[in-house]
Amino acid sequence: MNHGAGATSGLFLLGSSPPFAPVAPILSEKRESTNMVGLTNEKNPMNTALIIVDMQNDFVEGGALAVAGGLALVPIINRIVQELGQTVLVVTSQDWHPLKAEHFNKWPVHCVANTKGAELVEGLKLPGNTIHVVKGMSGLDDGYSAFEGFEDRGGGGTLERILREREIQDVIVCGIATDYCVKATALDAVRFKYHTTLITNACVGVSQPTTEAALKDMAGAEVVLKQVQ
Ligand SMILES: [Zn+2]
Numbered sequence: 001m002n003h004g005a006g007a008t009s010g011l012f013l014l015g016s017s018p019p020f021a022p023v024a025p026i027l028s029e030k031r032e033s034t035n036m037v038g039l040t041n042e043k044n045p046m047n048t049a050l051i052i053v054d055m056q057n058d059f060v061e062g063g064a065l066a067v068a069g070g071l072a073l074v075p076i077i078n079r080i081v082q083e084l085g086q087t088v089l090v091v092t093s094q095d096w097h098p099l100k101a102e103h104f105n106k107w108p109v110h111c112v113a114n115t116k117g118a119e120l121v122e123g124l125k126l127p128g129n130t131i132h133v134v135k136g137m138s139g140l141d142d143g144y145s146a147f148e149g150f151e152d153r154g155g156g157g158t159l160e161r162i163l164r165e166r167e168i169q170d171v172i173v174c175g176i177a178t179d180y181c182v183k184a185t186a187l188d189a190v191r192f193k194y195h196t197t198l199i200t201n202a203c204v205g206v207s208q209p210t211t212e213a214a215l216k217d218m219a220g221a222e223v224v225l226k227q228v229q
Helices: 003-016 073-084 159-165 178-191 208-220
Strands: 032-034 048-053 089-095 131-135 170-176 195-204 224-228
Touching: 048 073, 048 178, 073 170, 073 195, 073 224, 089 159, 089 178, 131 159, 170 178, 178 195, 178 208, 195 208, 208 224
Parallel strands: 032 224, 048 089, 048 170, 089 131, 170 195, 195 224
Antiparallel strands: none
């Protein structure tokens, strides 16, 4: 594996993007647009994973910790999966909390394991070989990052091990919420040396100031920010 090539490419793409303007509203910011093919590993698209973060009932309209705009992501993510699903490894993450958790001192009770709220949003069209990881099971940790997740309802391998076994080099991140779990996932992906792209119009945040700050943090950590056409 050659992670160096991906990192160089990421820097180039970041350098060619317009400078980040933290005071501008997110929607008016210009981000590099790309067709779907431009999202995958340049040399071998198969070495790419699409991580769909926390598209769960409790995080969309009507849920216990609803993030505005969550449901509107479904058709966008479906289109990405439809166009990339044959070539990339599709991964979903889910919060999967115990009923009593320190995490709930910070947040309303949400995504309790084996409840409707923790299920993936209806309407997501995922390939049969999608990898599902769950996170935040201990009740002590927040479990923001999909890299804290385990396969097989918590009994299987870590996400990092799964990606390494499949020789993944590039990671694409989308989902909910930009300013928490999406951000933690993207920053972990960079830390694990994956060339990481965030699809800015395929994720939504809890609040605008924290979302702006999160986008700035991610861009500063060499996460490539792109929007799909
Ligand atoms: Zn949670």
